[in-house]
Amino acid sequence: MQHFISPVLWQFLVKWLTHFAIFPPEASTIAPYADALYFFLIVISVIGLGAVAFLVAFFSIRYRQSRNPVATQIEGSTLLEATWTIIPLILFMITFVWGALLYFRIYSPPPNAMNIYVVGKQWMWKIEHPGGQHEINALHIPIDQPIQLTLISQDVFHSFSVPAFRVKREVIPGRYNTVWFEATRPGVYHLFCTQYCGTLHSQMIGWVYAMKPEDYQAWAAGSTSGHSLAQNGERLFASLGCNSCHNSTPNAHGPNLANVYGSHVQLANGQVTTVDDAFLRDTILNPTLHEVAGYAPIMPTYQGQVSEDGLIDLVEYIKRLDSNYRIDQTIDNSAGQPVQTGATPGGTSAPPLAPGAVKP
Amino acid sequence: MSTIVSLPDQSTARLPKVSYLNKEYGLKSWLLTGDHKRIAVLYMISITFFFFIGGAMAALIRLQLLTPYSDLLAEDTYNKVFTAHGLIMVFFFLVPSVPATIGNFLIPIMVGAKDLAFPKINLLSWYLYVAAGIMMLCVLTFGGVDTGWTFTTPLSTHYLNTNVVTAGLAVFVAGFSSIFTGLNFIVTIHRMRAPGMTWFRLPLFVWSHYAASILMVLGTPVLAITLVLVVLERTIGIGVFDPTKGGDPLLFQHLFWFYSHPAVYIMILPGMGVISEVISTFSRKRVFGYTAVAFSSVAIAVFGFFVWAHHMFIMGISNYSALVFSLLTMLVAVPSAIKIFNWAATLYKGSITFETPMLYAFGFLGLFTIGGLTGVFLGSLGMDIHLTETYFIVAHFHFVMVGGMLMAYLAGVHFWWPKITGRMYPEGVSRLAAVTTFIGFVLTFFPQFVLGYLGMPRRYAAYPPEFQVLNVFSSAGATVLGIGYLLPLLYLTWSLKYGKIAGPNPWQATGLEWQIQSPPLTENFEKTPIVTHEAYDYEWLANKTKNEVTTVG
Numbered sequence: 001m002q003h004f005i006s007p008v009l010w011q012f013l014v015k016w017l018t019h020f021a022i023f024p025p026e027a028s029t030i031a032p033y034a035d036a037l038y039f040f041l042i043v044i045s046v047i048g049l050g051a052v053a054f055l056v057a058f059f060s061i062r063y064r065q066s067r068n069p070v071a072t073q074i075e076g077s078t079l080l081e082a083t084w085t086i087i088p089l090i091l092f093m094i095t096f097v098w099g100a101l102l103y104f105r106i107y108s109p110p111p112n113a114m115n116i117y118v119v120g121k122q123w124m125w126k127i128e129h130p131g132g133q134h135e136i137n138a139l140h141i142p143i144d145q146p147i148q149l150t151l152i153s154q155d156v157f158h159s160f161s162v163p164a165f166r167v168k169r170e171v172i173p174g175r176y177n178t179v180w181f182e183a184t185r186p187g188v189y190h191l192f193c194t195q196y197c198g199t200l201h202s203q204m205i206g207w208v209y210a211m212k213p214e215d216y217q218a219w220a221a222g223s224t225s226g227h228s229l230a231q232n233g234e235r236l237f238a239s240l241g242c243n244s245c246h247n248s249t250p251n252a253h254g255p256n257l258a259n260v261y262g263s264h265v266q267l268a269n270g271q272v273t274t275v276d277d278a279f280l281r282d283t284i285l286n287p288t289l290h291e292v293a294g295y296a297p298i299m300p301t302y303q304g305q306v307s308e309d310g311l312i313d314l315v316e317y318i319k320r321l322d323s324n325y326r327i328d329q330t331i332d333n334s335a336g337q338p339v340q341t342g343a344t345p346g347g348t349s350a351p352p353l354a355p356g357a358v359k360p
Numbered sequence: 361m362s363t364i365v366s367l368p369d370q371s372t373a374r375l376p377k378v379s380y381l382n383k384e385y386g387l388k389s390w391l392l393t394g395d396h397k398r399i400a401v402l403y404m405i406s407i408t409f410f411f412f413i414g415g416a417m418a419a420l421i422r423l424q425l426l427t428p429y430s431d432l433l434a435e436d437t438y439n440k441v442f443t444a445h446g447l448i449m450v451f452f453f454l455v456p457s458v459p460a461t462i463g464n465f466l467i468p469i470m471v472g473a474k475d476l477a478f479p480k481i482n483l484l485s486w487y488l489y490v491a492a493g494i495m496m497l498c499v500l501t502f503g504g505v506d507t508g509w510t511f512t513t514p515l516s517t518h519y520l521n522t523n524v525v526t527a528g529l530a531v532f533v534a535g536f537s538s539i540f541t542g543l544n545f546i547v548t549i550h551r552m553r554a555p556g557m558t559w560f561r562l563p564l565f566v567w568s569h570y571a572a573s574i575l576m577v578l579g580t581p582v583l584a585i586t587l588v589l590v591v592l593e594r595t596i597g598i599g600v601f602d603p604t605k606g607g608d609p610l611l612f613q614h615l616f617w618f619y620s621h622p623a624v625y626i627m628i629l630p631g632m633g634v635i636s637e638v639i640s641t642f643s644r645k646r647v648f649g650y651t652a653v654a655f656s657s658v659a660i661a662v663f664g665f666f667v668w669a670h671h672m673f674i675m676g677i678s679n680y681s682a683l684v685f686s687l688l689t690m691l692v693a694v695p696s697a698i699k700i701f702n703w704a705a706t707l708y709k710g711s712i713t714f715e716t717p718m719l720y721a722f723g724f725l726g727l728f729t730i731g732g733l734t735g736v737f738l739g740s741l742g743m744d745i746h747l748t749e750t751y752f753i754v755a756h757f758h759f760v761m762v763g764g765m766l767m768a769y770l771a772g773v774h775f776w777w778p779k780i781t782g783r784m785y786p787e788g789v790s791r792l793a794a795v796t797t798f799i800g801f802v803l804t805f806f807p808q809f810v811l812g813y814l815g816m817p818r819r820y821a822a823y824p825p826e827f828q829v830l831n832v833f834s835s836a837g838a839t840v841l842g843i844g845y846l847l848p849l850l851y852l853t854w855s856l857k858y859g860k861i862a863g864p865n866p867w868q869a870t871g872l873e874w875q876i877q878s879p880p881l882t883e884n885f886e887k888t889p890i891v892t893h894e895a896y897d898y899e900w901l902a903n904k905t906k907n908e909v910t911t912v913g
Contacts, residue, residue: 020829024814037743038813045733048697052704052729056722059707060714063643072709073898076649076702084701085694092690095740100683102742107679122519156515157609159674159749163815166746170675172610173514174603177676190824194749194817196508198519199436202820286606303604 027189027210028165029182030106035166037098044091106167109180113148116141117229117312120151120158120171123200125191128312132224132231137206139191140223141183142216148180150277154308159195162208170195176278183210233317236310240302254299255292261319266293280315373863375782379879394479395882399486400465401780403456404773406486408849410452410493413500415845417445422804422838425831430821438821439506440522446509447527451534452493454765455623458630459576460489460541462772463569465780467545469873469880470563472554472889477547478540485540488533495530499523508819510620511586513601513612517593525594528587535580535587538626542576545569554872556891560654563871563895564647567654568633571661575622575629579665583619586612610675617668625664627761628728629657631768632699635721638771639703641869642718643710646896649702656695663692673744682741689739696732700725715867716787719794720771727763727801731756734809752812755805763801770797770848777852778866782879783859789851797844803837870901 005013026032062068116139117128127135141147151160151171158171160179164187169179171193193204211219237243245254255265261280264272268291273279282289284306287299306314380397390398420441424432433441464482468475476482499505505527507516516524549562549570590612592598599605601612640647647653669677669685703725712718734756738744747753777785807830816827823831865874872889873880893900 017829019826021814021826022810022830034742034746037740038737038746041733041737041740041743045730045736048733049726049729052700052725055701055704056707056725059704059710060712060722063707063710063712065644065711065713068709068711071644071711071898073646074648074709075646076652077705080705081649081652081698081702085698088697089694092693092736095736096687096690099740099742099744100686102740103673103682103686103745104679106742106745156519157512161749161815161817163746163750168674168745168748172676174609175676190815192815192817196439196510196512196515196819198506198515199439201439202430202435202817202822205824 025164025185025187025189027183027185027187028162028167029184030102031164031166031184033102033105037095037102040098041095044095048088048091107179109148109178110146113146113180115148115150117316118149118151118160118171119308119312120153120155120160120193120197120204122155122198123193123204125160125193125204125206126309128229128309129220130229130316131220132226132228133220134225135223137191137204138209139206140209140211140216140219142213143183143186143210145213146180146182148178150312151177151179152308152312156197157195158193158197158204161192161194162189163192164189164208168194176281183208186210186212186215229313229316230320231317232310233313233315236306236313237317240305242314245299253295255295257318258321260321267291268293268297277315277319280318281311284311284314373861375861376877376879376881378881379782379877380882381782381879383882392483394475394483396468396476396479396482397465397780397880397882399482400461400463402486403464403489404461406490406493407453407456407461410448411845412849414445414448414453415842417441417448418838419842421445422835424821425823426835428823428825428828428831433821435821436506437504439508439819440504442819443506443508444500444504447505447531448496449761450509450623450627451531452489452496454627454761455534455538456489456541457627457765457769458634458772459545459569459572459626460485460537462634462769462776463545463565463630464541466776466871466873467548467566467569468552469876469884470566470871471549471552472557472872472885472891473548473552474883474885476544477552478544481540482544485537485544488537488540492530492532492534492537495526495533499527499530510616511590511612513590513593513609514603516590517601525591528591532584532587532591535584538576539580542573542580545573546577549573554889554891560651561891561894562654563633564636564650564653564657565630565633565871568629568636568657571657572626572629574661575626575664579619579622579626582615583623586615586619589615610672610677613672613675614668617671618665621668621671622661622664624757624760625660627765628768629660631724631765631772632657634768634772634775635703635724637869637871638717638721638775639706640896641775641867642715642721643707643712644868644898645706645710646894646898647702648705648708649698650895652698653702656698659695660692663688663695667692667739670739670744673741674748686739686741690736693732693736693739696728700729700732714791715774716785716790716794717771717775719791720767720774720797723794723798723801724764724767724771727759727767727798731759731761731764734759746815747812749817750812751808751816751818754818755808755812758805758808763805767797770794773848773852775867776873777855778862779873779878779880781856781859782862783855784862784866785848785855785859786851789847793844793847793851796840796847800837800840800842800844804834804841805837807831807833807837868901868905870896870898875904 026035115130119126125137127139151169153171153173155173159168160171161168165181167179167181169177171177187210189208191206191208193201197204245252246257248256260275263275265275266272273290279290285303286301288297291297380395393399424438430438503522505522505524506520507524549566589600593601599607601607601609603609636647636653667685667689669681670689673682738747738756774785774790811827811830814827816823862878864877876885
């Protein structure tokens, strides 16, 4: 072969044709489960396709006109038809149950997952770590640690996909979606937007950096902006004037927000609902959506006044408000970064209180 | 029970003196016709035109994806090109393909009627299609549209400054042409069957069109409403889908897929009808399990309405509703499996020949089986998370829509070409085209399954370099596929003048359409046929031929 084409071109072709991806890396705890189902599906597909191909090929040869000039008319056969109804049905039901188990595994985060916020916008990913690390089109995570992402879009639909982890979640305006994964192998993996989102859809890509826990610690300490999301939230809380009603004075116009996250509140229409991220976000933007019993509906809407990032700051602040408004003020954020504490109410991680931080 | 059928000697066949083609002359006689056969021909010309526009767009897409960078087309242009490809192929080719052309031509003849129930509405349907087509061409000429064929809100309503409103209205109008076709078929099949033509004597082609028509009539209005809401949202901002006004963008997804999933069955069911006819004819044997095949069409139509949310498994619908929709998706796969095996069993003890329509039908069997089975991958909840919105989806629906429906359409066009034109297509080159199409198709779309599992997202103008080799394979296959589609255009046109005269029943098929002259009279039948035999009754045909020979002799 080398005689016919230039050795350089030959080398290039060989390299090109032998170095292309055919299977994505398995880099999360979910990936082996997804791949197992995939191989099962491939096996039943090959069997199904093989059966059809065999029947068609065999009959075509055996009953071709030159060999079988006379067709025998056959009405049908209920037994045979029942067979090829029931066997696929059973296989499809196995697939259904298997797929459903996998789905619930992928979309049910474990309670000790570390939470990271993701805001999608045309055409970039903004990643916000509670400790105040902000990233664009990059996500640094420790391995062997469940990570939950809370995803929201500030404009159109996007979709957050990490093929190496076999997870994907639509990122929708006006709604928090979540997804979780636990990386198992350090490495750099593709991060794609898979929902068509306009001109630069194909450039809304980035990298996921899965790091050993100690490397992650080093990265987190070196990359923080110095202000945790909750601290940003506190400033926003004050500047928007939220504290003029949501304070702990006896004649406050609004509910006291300490420890409200994760609690059950009675609404004016009698329903009881759990306060989660989405509830907090909705009540800031659209206070009449969930009117809390016992309070007059006087809160103005903050629609258009707070960005999605600001809302995340506020939500993060209210989440951590466990006795009064000053709790986060003394956190020295540059000192240490998200070590998993795992036991905070609501199942989210909290940056550790710096040594010497006092709850007043 | 056995039947010998040998193809008639065509050397003595003559074109009939009077037929629907030459009864009247002039452009006006075509444009103002009420004849379902002439309307079918008008439709066939128009959808072929749009098919090749959509195909040119596909060629541009594959050329762009030859390299990992967006170097041939700018991103915006690429987005417009794949949007145009999707919109044209779905709404201007696949939806009307078999029903509006072959179905329009054959449904009245197959049930033994002179015409459809509402000939003028039938003509109106074609005019609506043309109006919608002109609007779509205007959209393309004046800057294009880049919403993707799915019109996803809020991208389409708030974030694009292209011709979204015109494109939406074009699809809206095209939708009505499809509603009118479906309405006509339903009424015709219910009310205009010839004496003796009971429901269970109808050819399976009619059954599958009946099921598809129900979907058209019940599903398309929902699409129309959705598009009107998109247009209103864009023009006056009514806020139904806008979260900042209290609307819900997921509502759009629900409404859109409530039509667009059944639309998949609108596209594939008529194709399945074609396959039933072709496989029966070329194995000279009745379709195995007629009732099962007939009812599986209806079952697909019914279940098809209750699976739409499987397009939304990752969008944050509740886990439990996802569970229900996944289960129903698995159930809708079963009738398709039944059909495949019944067609395979039809070959058993047949007397099989391999003319072009049969080759296309075999292609359909293989490719549709792959398309259907990969649909099971996607219906399986946990697997869908990884596969959805990647090239796996693209490969899956191209296997169903192109490998399935387009193969069936070409099978049908070749099969009924002698009936429509009175002349045979050239057999050798058309077999070559069928094989070329199959090879080109597999080479184009099979690598995309691999790309999909690797995670390559769809609708990307540029992609990571490690995906290039598979994309080059795919683009190479597309070239072969393109040749496979150009060949029929050339030799079918050639055959209009130079093809051999076909005679009334070149395939010795049993359908009523084969018992009349080719091309048929404007009135189809000289006198209303009285049907005494079931569909695919080859013994009846053999006896009939014998009697005819004795009378003539």
